[in-house]
Amino acid sequence: MNREISDREISVSSGLSFRETSMIPLDDAMGPVMHYPYDKVYPKAYEVTEKGTVRFHLYFPNAGRVILRTLTDTFELTGKDGHWTGEYMVGTGFVVIFPSVDGNDTLYPGFPIGFGGNRPINYIELGEDVGRAEPLRCSHGTVSMDYFNSRVTGKLERLYVYLPPDCGSGAKRTGKQYPVLYLQHGHGENETAWVNQGKVNFILDQLISEKKAESMIVVMCNGMVSFEQEDEIFVGAVEKFEEFLIREVIPYVEHKYRAFGDKPHRAMAGLSMGSMQTSVITLKNQDLFDYVGIFSGFVRDILSGYTEHVKAEYLDTYGEKAAYIFRAMGDQDIFLEEFYRDDKLLEEHHVKHERVLYSGAHEWKVWQRCVYDFAQKIFR
Numbered sequence: 001m002n003r004e005i006s007d008r009e010i011s012v013s014s015g016l017s018f019r020e021t022s023m024i025p026l027d028d029a030m031g032p033v034m035h036y037p038y039d040k041v042y043p044k045a046y047e048v049t050e051k052g053t054v055r056f057h058l059y060f061p062n063a064g065r066v067i068l069r070t071l072t073d074t075f076e077l078t079g080k081d082g083h084w085t086g087e088y089m090v091g092t093g094f095v096v097i098f099p100s101v102d103g104n105d106t107l108y109p110g111f112p113i114g115f116g117g118n119r120p121i122n123y124i125e126l127g128e129d130v131g132r133a134e135p136l137r138c139s140h141g142t143v144s145m146d147y148f149n150s151r152v153t154g155k156l157e158r159l160y161v162y163l164p165p166d167c168g169s170g171a172k173r174t175g176k177q178y179p180v181l182y183l184q185h186g187h188g189e190n191e192t193a194w195v196n197q198g199k200v201n202f203i204l205d206q207l208i209s210e211k212k213a214e215s216m217i218v219v220m221c222n223g224m225v226s227f228e229q230e231d232e233i234f235v236g237a238v239e240k241f242e243e244f245l246i247r248e249v250i251p252y253v254e255h256k257y258r259a260f261g262d263k264p265h266r267a268m269a270g271l272s273m274g275s276m277q278t279s280v281i282t283l284k285n286q287d288l289f290d291y292v293g294i295f296s297g298f299v300r301d302i303l304s305g306y307t308e309h310v311k312a313e314y315l316d317t318y319g320e321k322a323a324y325i326f327r328a329m330g331d332q333d334i335f336l337e338e339f340y341r342d343d344k345l346l347e348e349h350h351v352k353h354e355r356v357l358y359s360g361a362h363e364w365k366v367w368q369r370c371v372y373d374f375a376q377k378i379f380r
Contacts (some may be wrong), residue, residue: 003010009269011300012197014113015078015112015192015195016113017076020225023043024041024375025040025042026059039152039259041058042059043110044057044110045058045108046124047111047170049087051087052127052311054087054088054093054126055085056075056077056084056086057084058077058084058110059082059110060079061082063079063082063102064102064248065100065102066079066100068086068097068099068100068327069098069100070100071096072091073088075088076214090126091365093125093126093364093365094123094335094363094364094365095123095124095125095126096116096120096121096123097111097121097123098122099122105315107120107121108122110245111123111124114148114192114193114196114197115189115192115197115227116186116189116197116207118188118224124135126299127145130313131299136205136206136209137188140201141160141162141163141164141165141204141205141208142163142167142178143160143195145159146158146159146252146256147159148252152240152243152247152248153240153244155218157221157222157244157248158189159181159219159253160195160219160220161217161219161253161257162195162200162218162258163217163221163379164178164202164204164208164215165209167258174260176258177259178215178260178265179214179217179218179260179264179265179266179267179268179378179379180195180257180259180375181219181267181268181291181375182218182245182267182269183220183274183371184221184223184268184270184273184274184277184278185220185270185273186221186270187224188239188273189224190224191220191221192220193220194220194371195220198364198367200218200220200368201218203375204216204218204375207376209241212376216267216375216378216379217259219249219253219288221245222250223270223274223277224297225237225241225244226288236306237276237303238276238277238280238301238304239306241277242280242281242285242316243284245281246288250266261297263288264323265379266288267289267291267293268281268282268291268292269291269292269293269295269370269374270291270295271295271367272297272335273297273303274295274296274297275296276297276298276301278292278293279292279294279297279300279301279309280301280308280309283299283310284309285314286318286321287321289322291322291323291324291325291377291378292325292353293326293370293371293374294325294326294327295328295329295366295367295370295374296330296333296367296370297339298335298338298342299318299342299345300338300342300345302335302338312349315345315346315348315351316349318349319349319352324377326354326356326377327342327355327356328355328356328366328369329357329358329366330357330358330361330362330366331357331358331360331365332361333360333361333362334361335362352369356373
């Protein structure tokens with residue numbers, strides 16, 4: 001019997017596995033087999049009920065206490081014969097899950113695994129607006145992992161590069177060129193976040209297939225530029241990252257890929273910390289980017305207190321030199337007051353831009369909406 005292909009399958013994939021993890025043997029000694037009886041594999045980690053609650057079923061045979069935490073709540077599971085269960089309302093959208101076993105944080109193999117908070121994380125995706133990240137049955141682009149040795153960071157760096165569906169051999173023959181969006185993650189995340197957690201490649205596949213967005217290259221790099229000094233680790237998220245992006249990433253991309261390489265065909269956007277990096281770089285380098293996306297975040301730098309970019313000489317020309325500036329935040333975001341403060345700053349300097357409030361907090365369902373809307377306005 002043929003099973004109808006589900007467009008929701010991508011919602012349960014993770015950075016480690018494209019498919020839902022469903023064949024984890026209880027006994028590693030079982031060895032390589034081609035079938036797994038249900039009583040010999042981990043139970044399905046979670047199911048969403050018709051009521052909208054989530055029914056959890058985890059397997060920790062030697063545990064004395066199992067707790068699940070989200071960013072806002074804590075849930076205690078009930079154990080019997082190594083099986084830990086419970087049913088709770090945990091919210092909607094991208095929900096981070098922190099399993100704790102006997103007081104020790106852990107990763108559970110039955111949940112998807114991503115990266116956030118400077119560490120691997122478990123998460124689940126539920127309900128509201130997850131559909132924005134579900135691909136249509138259309139042509140799909142590719143996500144490339146590029147590596148180069150950076151003189152700025154002194155390390156081997158990795159880029160995630162999204163290439164649109166038509167960026168293939170046919171485009172090479174015709175000499176077609178593409179605009180580029182430089183898209184940044186938030187604090188504690190890395191270059192994988194917009195693909196693994198944000199599903200930006202599938203969002204763009206959908207928009208491009210429907211002719212709602214131009215074919216574009218999207219470049220995602222690690223904005224947590226870290227270095228050690230004496231007995232501390234520092235994150236050079238401002239000037240060090242600015243140098244890294246402008247001196248190395250942009251020239252690398254425009255040399256390797258069929259990118260236009262001029263201001264009208266460059267955009268930069270980011271979420272949270274990435275929005276602050278976007279503000280710093282696009283304000284100080286107004287000759288480089290025509291399109292600016294500030295998602296759930298900041299014109300001013302509230303992380304390190306950097307102020308060089310908010311001088312009047314930059315702010316007074318910002319709205320005129322950029323073709324389009326987009327700012328958005330969730331109406332329940334913990335940084336909403338900072339958003340309002342930035343409103344006043346931009347108003348004082350007559351910076352024209354589009355401003356949107358979405359329903360939601362500081363979370364991926366808001367950031368997916370941001371990139372979904374922003375991508376339709378740029379390079380037009």
